[in-house]
Amino acid sequence: MRDVSFGQYYPTKSVIHRMDARAKIVFVLAYIVLLFLVPTVDSALKSGISLGNYTVRTAAAYLVIFLFLTVAVIFSRVPLMKVLKSIKAVIILVLFTAIIMLLFYGGQATHIYFKSGIISVSLEGIISALTMAIRLFLLVLGPSLLTLTTTPVELTDGIERLLKPLSYIKVPVHDIAIIMSIALRLIPTLIEETDKIKNAQKARCADFDSGNVFKRAKALIPVLVPLLISSFRRADELAYAMDSRCYRGAKGRTRMKVMKLSFRDFAAFFVLLAVFFVVLMFIYNYFGVASWLYQIVLTIL
Amino acid sequence: MSIVIKDLRYVYSPRTPFERVALDGITMTINDGDFFGIIGHTGSGKSTLISHFNGLIKLMEGSLTVNGIDLTGKYDYKQLRSKVGMVFQYPEYQLFDETVERDVGFGPKNLGLNDGEIKKRVEDAIRLVGLDYEKIKDRSPFELSGGQMRRAALAGVLAMKPEILVLDEPTAGLDPRGKREILELVKHIKSECPTIVMISHNMDEISEYCNRIAVLGNGKLEGVFTPFELFGQEEIIQKLGLRLPTPAYISYLLRERGLDIHASDEQSLVEEILKAKGAKDA
Numbered sequence: 306m307r308d309v310s311f312g313q314y315y316p317t318k319s320v321i322h323r324m325d326a327r328a329k330i331v332f333v334l335a336y337i338v339l340l341f342l343v344p345t346v347d348s349a350l351k352s353g354i355s356l357g358n359y360t361v362r363t364a365a366a367y368l369v370i371f372l373f374l375t376v377a378v379i380f381s382r383v384p385l386m387k388v389l390k391s392i393k394a395v396i397i398l399v400l401f402t403a404i405i406m407l408l409f410y411g412g413q414a415t416h417i418y419f420k421s422g423i424i425s426v427s428l429e430g431i432i433s434a435l436t437m438a439i440r441l442f443l444l445v446l447g448p449s450l451l452t453l454t455t456t457p458v459e460l461t462d463g464i465e466r467l468l469k470p471l472s473y474i475k476v477p478v479h480d481i482a483i484i485m486s487i488a489l490r491l492i493p494t495l496i497e498e499t500d501k502i503k504n505a506q507k508a509r510c511a512d513f514d515s516g517n518v519f520k521r522a523k524a525l526i527p528v529l530v531p532l533l534i535s536s537f538r539r540a541d542e543l544a545y546a547m548d549s550r551c552y553r554g555a556k557g558r559t560r561m562k563v564m565k566l567s568f569r570d571f572a573a574f575f576v577l578l579a580v581f582f583v584v585l586m587f588i589y590n591y592f593g594v595a596s597w598l599y600q601i602v603l604t605i606l
Numbered sequence: 607m608s609i610v611i612k613d614l615r616y617v618y619s620p621r622t623p624f625e626r627v628a629l630d631g632i633t634m635t636i637n638d639g640d641f642f643g644i645i646g647h648t649g650s651g652k653s654t655l656i657s658h659f660n661g662l663i664k665l666m667e668g669s670l671t672v673n674g675i676d677l678t679g680k681y682d683y684k685q686l687r688s689k690v691g692m693v694f695q696y697p698e699y700q701l702f703d704e705t706v707e708r709d710v711g712f713g714p715k716n717l718g719l720n721d722g723e724i725k726k727r728v729e730d731a732i733r734l735v736g737l738d739y740e741k742i743k744d745r746s747p748f749e750l751s752g753g754q755m756r757r758a759a760l761a762g763v764l765a766m767k768p769e770i771l772v773l774d775e776p777t778a779g780l781d782p783r784g785k786r787e788i789l790e791l792v793k794h795i796k797s798e799c800p801t802i803v804m805i806s807h808n809m810d811e812i813s814e815y816c817n818r819i820a821v822l823g824n825g826k827l828e829g830v831f832t833p834f835e836l837f838g839q840e841e842i843i844q845k846l847g848l849r850l851p852t853p854a855y856i857s858y859l860l861r862e863r864g865l866d867i868h869a870s871d872e873q874s875l876v877e878e879i880l881k882a883k884g885a886k887d888a
Contacts, residue, residue, distance in 0.1 A: 316623060504662050505700040508692035509762060510684050510716035527712065530702035534748070 314456050320569055321381035321454045326463030328570040329451055332577055336447045339370065339581055340440055343588060346433040347412035356416070360432055361602050362595045365587040367439050373580045374446055383453050391449035392442055399441045406434040457489035466564060472555075479555030487543070495536070502531045608770060608801050609636040609659060614668035616654055628654040630825045632668070636770075636818075641796060642803045643816030647847050651825040652805045653695075656772050659803070660690040673769060688717055691768030691799070695775050697759035698752065706732070706750070706758050707743040713766040724765075731765035732758070734798060736791060753784050757791070770801040777811065789815055809851045813837075813870070821846065837870055 321329075343366050344352075349359040378388055409423065410430030419426040452460070465482035472478045503513070506527045513524050586594050614632040619625050629651045636642045646652050657663040659672055661683055670677040673689050694700070703709035707728055714724045732739045735757040742750070747758055756776075763771070776792060777785040789811055796802055806812040812819055813833040821828040821836070823846040831839065837854040849855060853875040857867045865882050869875035 501694065502700055504657070505692075505694050505697065506712075507662060508660055508687055508690075508694070509713035509766065510687050511712070512716065527700075527702045531699055535699055 313452070315383045315387055315453045317382045319380060319382040319454070321377060321450075323569065324454075324573060325564055325566050325570045326455050326459040327466055327564060328566060328573065329455055330460070330463050330467060332573060333447050333451045335577060335581070336370075337444065339584060340443055340447075342585065343367065343436070343440065346429050346436065350413050350429070356429060356432070357603075358595070358599045361599045362587050362590075363436055365595075365598060366584045367436075367443070369580060369583050369587070370443060373576070374443065374450070377450060381450060381454050383450070387453060388446065388450065391445050395441065395445050399438050402441070403434040403438045406437055407431060410434075458486060461486040461489065462560075462562075462564065479558070483554075491539070494539070495532070498535055499528060499532055502528050502535075608638045608640070608673060609803075610669075610671040611635070611658075612669045614655070614658065614665070614670060616651075616658075616663065616666045627825050632827050634820055634827060634830050636801070636803060639800050640802070640818055641793075641816045642801075643812040643819040644803065644805045644822060645807070645809065645812050645819060645848065646822030647807075649824075650822040650846070652822055653774055655822070656692070656774060656803065656805060659770070659772055660687045660692050662692070684717065688713075688766050689769045691763040691766055691771045693760055693763050693771065693773045693776060695778050697763070697776075698747075698755035700762075701747040701755060701759055704746060705744050706737075706747050709747050710758065710762045710765050713762055717766060727765045727767065728761075731761040734764055734795060735761045736794075737761070753780070753787070756780075756788065760791075764795065764799070768799055770803065771795065771799045772803045774805045775807065776804065777806070777808070785811065807848075809843075809849055809854075813851045813854075821848075834870060837868070 343363055344359075346356070346359060349363075350356065354362075378385065407426065407430050410425065410427055410433055412429060412433070414425065414427035414429040416428035417425055418428070455463070461482050464485070465478055468476070468478045468481070503511075507513070511524060511527055513521065513528075515521075516524070585591065587598070588595070590596055612633050614629055615627075616629040617625060617627050632651075632655065644652050644655065654663060658665065658670055658677070661677060661681070665677055672686060675681050675686050675689075677686075701709050703712060710728045710731055711724050714727050719727070728743075729739050732742065737754060737757050742754070742758070747755060750758060760776075771792075773792065776788050780788060792802060792804065793815060804812070804816065813836060816833065818830055818832060819836055820830045821839070821842060823842075828842045828846070829839070836843075837850060837857075840850065840858055843850055850858060851870070853869050853872050856875060857869045857878070860867045860879070860882075865879075867875070867878045867882060869878050
């Protein structure tokens with residue numbers, strides 16, 4: 306159980322760790338938007354861009370994003386293996402979708418290698434599957450860098466502050482944030498608790514690892530029942546503890562750590578802005594950069 | 607020889623920033639018929655050590671033999687776990703089934719015994735822990751009182767007829783009377799299950815009940831002593847932030863003030879103080 310820790314906060318002191326959580330959250334959201342701005346094969350072909358041209362543009366765009374991410378990882382001083390662990394979690398999903406995409410590509414296709422019934426393998430399909438796989442990997446890596454460099458408390462604080470405007474339309478932002486931070490706080494405790502109960506039942510020769518799905522599900526009852534009971538007990542105790550320290554919700558509550566944007570946040574903002582600009586330049590052919598790059602690639606080949 | 611431990615070493619989360627050596631170079635032997643105590647401060651590795659005994663933690667380095675089963679190689683988990691009964695801290699939190707009878711029968715059922723044998727073992731175990739079988743068997747374990755729940759959980763382990771019973775702080779969270787009752791119960795159980803290993807924080811209870819005591823500090827074994835030997839080890843005990851049993855501690859304080867007193871229990875402490883006083887008066 307202890308090994309399900311991908312994306313878990315990695316404590317070191319780095320520029321990225323010290324950045325304002327709000328800034329990091331906004332940047333990650335922007336990063337995700339950027340990934341989705343890169344067009345798909347089909348939409349590019351429909352707007353009259355040749356397949357070769359599209360491949361060159363997209364490759365350049367992803368390369369820039371990848372470089373940006375690499376630099377961010379280096380600055381964060383989180384070991385590469387920790388970052389890559391998040392990929393491990395989605396690799397099957399990505400491979401599966403890529404293969405489906407490859408076999409059932411439904412857009413325009415002129416370079417068809419193989420066709421049988423509804424299955425067809427085409428160059429367009431291959432490129433489409435590749436870009437999708439790259440996009441998904443990049444999509445997972447960005448947010449996992451966020452959670453690797455930001456403590457859950459900072460994260461929920463950041464979200465609370467970012468959602469603050471919603472409280473004017475009666476959204477209970479503070480309560481949502483406190484629920485989130487309690488939930489996050491209790492995940493390790495629950496994992497530990499599960500471990501303990503599992504061990505106690507294993508000591509009574511409970512078998513969790515053999516038999517079919519139903520048998521295994523049934524084998525979990527001796528773990529789930531005590532876990533549920535202890536969760537209720539814990540919730541009760543926590544409620545009393547909060548009550549006895551006069552917790553009253555958001556009203557009049559001040560913070561020990563006041564979030565403040567600093568130089569590094571602005572610096573990161575400008576870096577991200579530059580990345581945005583360069584990527585969009587390649588995608589939308591600003592100043593003819595993409596065509597120019599395409600020509601260079603053509604002459605080299 | 608019951609449990610033979612040699613050069614045992616265990617590291618949590620190796621090769622990460624959370625890396626922590628839990629056990630380092632533990633070598634000791636627990637004999638058949640021992641009431642073996644393990645004492646140490648929080649985080650000294652006591653629980654990690656006992657989790658090795660029934661294979662809940664895989665051996666990392668070193669060797670371990672439990673009742674002739676060599677845990678370094680491949681072995682039969684079920685066979686091992688039926689021989690080593692493990693009672694964790696707050697065992698009542700592991701109760702789950704609808705009735706006490708079914709909950710206590712969980713272990714024997716996992717061993718694949720037939721219904722008659724299960725029923726017999728459940729009845730024996732419930733009686734052994736001092737509960738009224740007829741009254742309690744059809745009740746939900748969650749309706750019981752705290753002390754009864756702990757006994758029922760203990761019965762759940764005993765129903766597997768272990769040859770070695772390992773208890774991790776069986777008295778945690780009980781009032782003084784409850785503590786005494788549980789300890790007396792463990793002593794009584796010893797007639798059925800001759801080898802007992804008990805973890806405790808409390809010097810008083812461990813020195814009263816155990817015949818041999820291992821002292822752990824920061825994952826290292828400071829030594830295995832008889833209770834009487836242990837009283838002479840003030841340095842080790844103080845270094846580890848533990849305290850001698852009360853009579854021995856008072857004797858130690860009196861010795862520091864120049865009185866020659868070596869008492870291990872309340873009665874002999876009183877006798878020796880009176881003797882010293884008599885000598886002074888005379």
